Amino acid sequence: MKKSFIYIYNNKEYPVEVTYKMKKSISYRLKDGVFFVNAPYMVTQKRIKEGLDKFAKKLIERDNLNKSLENDKRLFLFGDEVKIEGDVATFSSGEKMTFVSREDLIDKLIWIYSDYMIERTRYYESLMSIVPSYKVKIKKMKSRFGSNSKQTHTISYANHLYSYSRDILDSLIVHELAHHFFFDHSKNFYSVVYKYCPNYKKDNVKLKKRIFK
Numbered sequence: 001m002k003k004s005f006i007y008i009y010n011n012k013e014y015p016v017e018v019t020y021k022m023k024k025s026i027s028y029r030l031k032d033g034v035f036f037v038n039a040p041y042m043v044t045q046k047r048i049k050e051g052l053d054k055f056a057k058k059l060i061e062r063d064n065l066n067k068s069l070e071n072d073k074r075l076f077l078f079g080d081e082v083k084i085e086g087d088v089a090t091f092s093s094g095e096k097m098t099f100v101s102r103e104d105l106i107d108k109l110i111w112i113y114s115d116y117m118i119e120r121t122r123y124y125e126s127l128m129s130i131v132p133s134y135k136v137k138i139k140k141m142k143s144r145f146g147s148n149s150k151q152t153h154t155i156s157y158a159n160h161l162y163s164y165s166r167d168i169l170d171s172l173i174v175h176e177l178a179h180h181f182f183f184d185h186s187k188n189f190y191s192v193v194y195k196y197c198p199n200y201k202k203d204n205v206k207l208k209k210r211i212f213k
């Protein structure tokens with residue numbers, strides 16, 4: 001059994017579609033400006049409106065947020081676009097993840113990226129016979145992609161590089177680790193870089209031009 005009515009919130013009219021079911025509690029959701037309510041058979045319209053008075057604000061805010069997220073700039077992880085539908089992000093691998101805001105989603109992309117950078121730094125350290133291993137930091141860096149601090153034996157990577165493909169990120173990791181052997185950007189330095197990253201030149205151009213893949 002279905003019924004509909006109009007609910008007014010902040011001088012705006014919202015259609016409400018009520019579906020009566022064999023259930024114990026009332027549930028509310030908002031999609032494209034329409035409230036969908038599932039309610040037990042015995043519930044009155046007055047009772048449903050009381051619930052809307054309580055939940056409308058939150059549901060409208062969330063609907064607006066999701067709309068702005070959908071219209072916002074596209075997000076990429078490891079070179080592939082992250083598909084966003086409502087509060088669900090789908091990665092190129094098919095894996096899905098929920099989030100509460102764009103900020104939250106970007107934080108989560110940075111975590112995934114951080115894990116990768118740490119893991120790959122360890123991988124290249126062993127390949128390049130670098131001991132002891134470096135401390136790895138992911139931090140806000142505006143003008144540089146990464147840095148190697150000899151003093152603190154720390155490699156830092158900029159936190160906004162999650163959009164780039166793994167190959168491009170690897171080229172940055174190799175660059176920073178090559179500074180373990182040569183602290184300048186000399187021929188010797190680049191001979192180390194190219195040994196472990198033969199496509200370094202291409203990858204580095206992409207990094208600088210913000211070409212993700």
Ligand SMILES: [Zn+2]
Pocket residue numbers: 175179185
């Ligand atoms: Zn350098």
